[in-house]
Each structure stands twice: as C-alpha cells, then as structure tokens.
Amino acid sequence: xxxxxxxxxxxxxxxxxxxxxxxxxxxxxxxxxxxxxxxxxxxxxxxxxxxxxxxxxxxxxxxxxxxxxxxxxxxxxxxxxxxxxxxxxxxxxxxxxxxxxxxxxxxxxxxxxxxxx
Numbered sequence: 001x002x003x004x005x006x007x008x009x010x011x012x013x014x015x016x017x018x019x020x021x022x023x024x025x026x027x028x029x030x031x032x033x034x035x036x037x038x039x040x041x042x043x044x045x046x047x048x049x050x051x052x053x054x055x056x057x058x059x060x061x062x063x064x065x066x067x068x069x070x071x072x073x074x075x076x077x078x079x080x081x082x083x084x085x086x087x088x089x090x091x092x093x094x095x096x097x098x099x100x101x102x103x104x105x106x107x108x109x110x111x112x113x114x115x116x117x
Contacts (some may be wrong), residue, residue, distance in 0.1 A: 001042035002026045003033040003059065005052040013046065016102050030054035034062060037069055042108065049078040064091030070109040
C-alpha cells in the first residue's frame with residue numbers, strides 16, 4: 001500500500017510495483033489508508049510524512065498500536081531529511097528520501113522486505 005497526497009507519485013509507484021509483480025493499493029488520505037487495512041491486508045506500507053493536512057507519522061503510530069497490523073513494515077517517506085530523523089519514534093521500520101528512484105526502491109523491497117508474488 002502507498003499513502004501519499006502526490007497523485008503523480010501514486011500513479012508511478014503503482015505502475016512500477018505492479019510491473020514488478022506486486023498487488024498495490026494507493027490512497028491520498030491517511031484515514032482511507034487506515035480503512036483499506038481491513039480489506040487489503042498489505043505486506044508493506046509506504047507512507048509519506050506529509051499527506052495533505054495529515055501527518056503520516058501519526059498514521060504509522062496507529063498502525064503499530066493495532067495488534068493485527070503491527071507486523072506490517074512501514075516505510076516513511078519525505079524530502080525533508082530532518083523529519084526522517086525521528087522515524088523510529090513513530091514505530092516506522094525504515095525511511096526513504098524523496099524523490100524515490102525506482103531501481104533503488106525495487107532493490108530495497110526485494111532485498112529487505114519481500115520478494116514479488
């Protein structure tokens with residue numbers, strides 16, 4: 001699952017990840033992202049820190065407080081290096097700087113998180 005208010009980034013990541021063999025759900029809202037968790041059951045969540053007026057770090061904290069979802073790796077994303085310094089305080093498993101580079105993204109997923117399929 002990818003949560004970001006940048007619709008162009010969502011389209012690019014969805015296409016890239018689908019091409020790599022992953023099922024992908026995307027949203028531009030933290031609340032919708034939380035709602036999606038019940039039905040989509042993602043294996044990995046990419047979550048922007050600034051999702052419109054929402055703080056993705058707070059969404060991460062909520063996810064990690066839910067017993068049924070806390071096992072899902074959450075990768076916080078931001079172009080703001082300062083914001084990324086506190087990713088562990090919110091329970092995130094990792095962080096990625098934006099702009100994301102597709103080859104690095106795919107390598108990170110397959111090496112550190114999960115193989116496609």
